[in-house]
C-alpha cells in the first residue's frame with residue numbers, strides 16, 4: 001500500500017476510534033444514521049451512478065432487511081445476528097426476481113417497476129397485522145458482541161463504522177475490477193458492451209442485487225440501532241432521498257455517497273430543529289427544500305460535489321512486473337487461409353432491402369475495404385457481420401462458425417473485434433481502463449473475486465496487455481489520463497488498441513477515418529498496416545477513397561444494397577460501374 005494511503009487509513013481509524021469519546025451522543029446518533037444511509041447510497045453509486053440504472057425502491061429493500069430481522073428477533077426469539085444473513089438473502093432474492101422480470105426490457109421499466117415495488121411494500125408493511133401494521137414492531141432486541149450490549153449508540157457506532165468500512169473497501173475494489181469496468185461500460189450502450197463480450201443482462205442483474213444487498217444490510221443496522229421498525233421510514237420518499245444523497249455527493253464515486261449521506265442527513269437534522277420554530281408545516285417545507293436542492297444539483301453540479309474537485313490519484317498503475325504476466329494468445333490462421341465467407345447476405349427493413357444478396361470472402365491476413373455512396377448498405381452489412389443485426393437471409397461464416405447463429409456476445413471469443421463509426425469510449429475512464437475493457441473476455445473473474453481482490457493475478461495480466469496495446473499506438477505515457485482528454489484521432493487509436501486487447505483474428509472497422517485530419521489519417525493508416533503486418537485480418541467500411549486506396553488489398557463496392565464490384569484498388573479505380581456510381585462526382 002502506498003504511504004499516502006497508509007497514512008489516510010491510520011488517521012481515519014484514529015478519528016473513528018476516538019469519536020465516541022469526543023462527540024456528544026446527539027452527534028454519534030447522527031453519525032450512525034449517516035453511516036446507515038451511506039451504505040444504501042453506495043449501492044446507488046454502483047447501480048445508478050456507475051451502471052446507469054435508476055431504482056426508486058431502495059428504501060423498500062432497507063425495509064425488507066429491517067422487518068426481516070425485527071420479526072426474527074422480536075417476534076420469533078432468534079438471535080439478531082441470524083437476522084443479518086436472512087435480511088441479505090431476502091433482499092437478494094427479491095432483487096433477483098424483480099431483475100429477472102424487468103432487466104431484459106430496455107428504457108425506464110426498471111425505474112417504474114421499482115416505483116411500484118416501493119409502493120406495494122410500504123402498503124404491506126402498514127397493513128399486515130403480523131408486522132404490527134401502522135404501529136410497527138417494538139422492542140427489537142439489541143445486538144450483543146462478546147457479551148457486550150451494543151444498545152448504546154456510542155457502541156453501535158463501531159458496528160456501523162465496521163460495516164461502512166467493509167462496504168467502502170469491497171465496493172471500491174469491485175468498481176476497479178474486471179466486472180467494475182463492465183459496470184461502468186454499461187452506459188456506453190448494448191452494442192458496445194456486447195462487442196466486448198460483456199453480458200449486459202447479467203451485469204445489470206448483478207448490480208441490482210448488489211445494491212439490494214447493501215440496502216438489506218442497512219435495514220438490519222437500522223432495526224437494531226432504532227430497536228423499532230414502522231412503515232414510514234421505508235416509503236418512496238425515502239428512496240428519492242437516497243437518490244438525492246447520491247446525486248448531491250456525486251453518484252459516480254463512492255466518496256460521493258459518503259459526502260451526500262453526510263450533507264443530507266445533517267441538513268435533515270438541522271431543518272427538523274429549525275423549521276418548526278417558524279412554521280407549523282415544517283414537513284412540507286422540508287420537502288420543498290429537498291426539491292430545490294435536487295434542481296440545483298441537476299442544473300449546476302451534475303457530477304455532484306465530488307465532481308467539483310480534480311481527480312485525485314491515490315495509486316499509480318504499474319505495468320506488469322514479469323514476463324509471466326501475459327495472457328495466453330490465440331494462434332492466428334496462416335495468411336491466405338479462407339477466413340470469412342459472406343453468402344447471399346440480405347437485410348430488409350420493412351419494404352426496404354438495405355442489403356441484397358451480398359456475397360464475398362476475406363482471407364486471413366488481408367485488408368479488405370467496403371465502399372459505396374451514402375445509403376449503399378455498408379453499415380448494415382458491417383452490422384450483420386459484427387452481430388449487431390440479424391440478417392433476413394443469407395449466412396456469415398467465420399473460421400468454420402456460422403456467425404448468424406452465434407450469440408453476438410460470443411463473437412469476441414471467436415476472434416471478432418470491432419470499432420465504431422462514432423467512437424464509443426468511456427470518457428470517465430482512463431486510457432488504460434478503456435483498453436483493459438477490450439480484454440474482458442480473456443479472463444473470467446466475477447463480482448465476488450473483484451470485491452475481495454481474488455483477481456489480482458488476472459488483473460495484472462490484463463493491465464500488462466493494455467499497456468502493450470497502448471505502447472503499440474504510442475500512448476502508453478498517457479495511460480492514466482482520462483480518454484476524454486484526447487483528440488479524435490488518438491481516441492480512434494485507443495478504440496483500435498481496445499479491440500486488439502481482445503486478441504482478435506479479424507478486426508472490423510466502421511469508418512475509422514471519419515472526422516480525422518490528414519496527418520491523423522496518415523498515422524491511422526500506418527497503425528492499421530502495422531496491425532495487419534502482425535497477422536490480424538482487417539475489414540473496414542470507409543468513405544474516404546484516398547485512405548482506402550492506399551491501405552487495402554481488395555475493395556468491395558456496394559450500391560443500393562447490391563454488390564456492384566470487387567477487386568484490387570487499381571481494378572476498382574478503373575471499373576466503369578464504380579466510376580459512374582461512386583467516383584464520378586469526385587473526378
Ligand SMILES: Nc1ncnc2c1ncn2[C@@H]1O[C@H](COP(=O)(O)OP(=O)(O)OP(=O)(O)O)[C@@H](O)[C@H]1O
Nearest residue numbers: 349352353354372373374375376377378379380381
Ligand atoms: N434500422 C434501420 N431501419 C430502417 N432503415 C434502415 C435502418 N438502417 C439502415 N436503413 C436504411 O438502409 C439503407 C442502407 O443504410 P446503411 O446505413 O447501411 O448505408 P451506408 O452505406 O452505411 O450509408 P452511409 O455511408 O450514409 O452510412 C438506407 O436507405 C438506410 O436508410
